Amino acid sequence: MYKAIIAGLGKYLPDNVVTNNDLKKVMDTSDEWIVERTGIQERRHIIKGSGDTTASMGAEAAKIALERAQCAAEEVDLILFATLSPDYYFPGSGVLVQELLAIPDCPAMDIRNQCSGFVYALATADQFVRTGMYKNVLVIGSENHSGGLDMSTRGRNVSVIFGDGAGAALVTRYDGNDDRGILSSHLHSEGKHAEELSLIGPSTNRWVPQIMEENDPEDTSYYPYMNGQFVFKNAVVRFSEVIKEGLLQNQLAAEDIKLLVPHQANLRIAQFVQKKFGLGEDQVYNNIQRYGNTTAASIPIALTEAWEEGRVKQGDLVVLAAFGSGFTWGSSIIKW
Ligand code: UT7
Numbered sequence: 001m002y003k004a005i006i007a008g009l010g011k012y013l014p015d016n017v018v019t020n021n022d023l024k025k026v027m028d029t030s031d032e033w034i035v036e037r038t039g040i041q042e043r044r045h046i047i048k049g050s051g052d053t054t055a056s057m058g059a060e061a062a063k064i065a066l067e068r069a070q071c072a073a074e075e076v077d078l079i080l081f082a083t084l085s086p087d088y089y090f091p092g093s094g095v096l097v098q099e100l101l102a103i104p105d106c107p108a109m110d111i112r113n114q115c116s117g118f119v120y121a122l123a124t125a126d127q128f129v130r131t132g133m134y135k136n137v138l139v140i141g142s143e144n145h146s147g148g149l150d151m152s153t154r155g156r157n158v159s160v161i162f163g164d165g166a167g168a169a170l171v172t173r174y175d176g177n178d179d180r181g182i183l184s185s186h187l188h189s190e191g192k193h194a195e196e197l198s199l200i201g202p203s204t205n206r207w208v209p210q211i212m213e214e215n216d217p218e219d220t221s222y223y224p225y226m227n228g229q230f231v232f233k234n235a236v237v238r239f240s241e242v243i244k245e246g247l248l249q250n251q252l253a254a255e256d257i258k259l260l261v262p263h264q265a266n267l268r269i270a271q272f273v274q275k276k277f278g279l280g281e282d283q284v285y286n287n288i289q290r291y292g293n294t295t296a297a298s299i300p301i302a303l304t305e306a307w308e309e310g311r312v313k314q315g316d317l318v319v320l321a322a323f324g325s326g327f328t329w330g331s332s333i334i335k336w
Contacts, residue, residue, distance in 0.1 A: 010064025039267020043163030043292030082117030115324020163292030167300025
């Protein structure tokens with residue numbers, strides 16, 4: 001068995017900053033409500049016509065990750081693209097990134113696991129590297145939420161949360177004799193709660209012509225739906241369980257964690273988890289304040305920033321954990 005490490009990280013955020021006060025102009029909300037319930041102060045929204053897309057943002061983040069890993073486009077063996085907001089219904093965004101980065105004919109695969117997408121993709125990359133099938137796997141998380149949100153008061157419980165952006169990691173085979181590497185991945189899902197955080201139309205369940213024919217002004221099926229409190233309650237339990245599972249498998253304790261990078265769902269969730277494991281402020285990385293919840297992009301964006309700030313160094317124990325729609329959840333335990 002080979003070992004896999006993250007050899008390079010990158011991120012891309014659209015320039016356009018949308019503050020809580022900006023949102024007040026289009027819906028009944030307040031800076032106080034949003035900050036108190038979520039911790040979010042601002043997020044990025046793509047400006048229409050800017051040319052930013054899910055794939056293009058992913059490609060920009062990937063370029064940086066490849067450069068930092070000193071990996072040429074021709075050396076990429078597999079592209080894994082995690083998103084819930086792909087450019088097209090089909091094909092996936094992975095092939096679009098392949099074209100944008102002029103990566104030759106390696107396989108490209110989209111991963112549909114929403115907020116847990118990056119953790120699922122990282123686990124998939126790790127397996128391909130471990131078996132020796134591939135050496136360099138480009139893992140991307142990218143989301144373009146803003147164009148598809150209900151920006152009226154009706155959709156405020158969801159639309160104030162989500163932001164656009166992308167992050168990427170180059171996962172590569174590591175031949176060193178030390179204990180570096182992705183130590184383990186822990187993945188779960190529970191389909192019985194699929195509709196609690198979902199976007200059900202347009203889809204094969206609700207084709208566009210049907211939506212158009214009904215022409216119902218009250219129809220919200222093509223906006224994301226979230227049963228907020230139910231999701232919150234499940235999130236705090238699953239985050240805690242899956243971090244514990246990862247620590248136990250590796251015979252590690254919470255105090256061994258150098259940095260926990262949780263999916264940026266809600267600052268209150270991250271703070272709950274921090275308290276539960278008795279972690280210090282310096283052991284948890286949060287940037288939801290500036291970017292909102294960017295679902296599959298949130299962990300790679302946060303991890304990139306943490307690395308850029310010198311908070312992730314060789315030999316550190318880094319824990320990633322996510323929970324989201326599906327429900328799906330997971331963790332990665334990494335010796336950096
Ligand atoms: O990333 C995937 C996983 N996602 C999550 O983990 C998110 C989990 N859920 C949450 O983070 C929280 O449930 C929310 C932040 C989404 C909502 O917070 P909450 O404390 O659960 O609020 P709520 O939905 O129960 O709403 C409380 C009140 C309601 O008013 P009434 O009925 O009490 O009069 C809402 O209408 O707040 C109202 N409200 C708002 N008010 C101002 C809902 N959204 C807003 C808003 N601004 N944006």
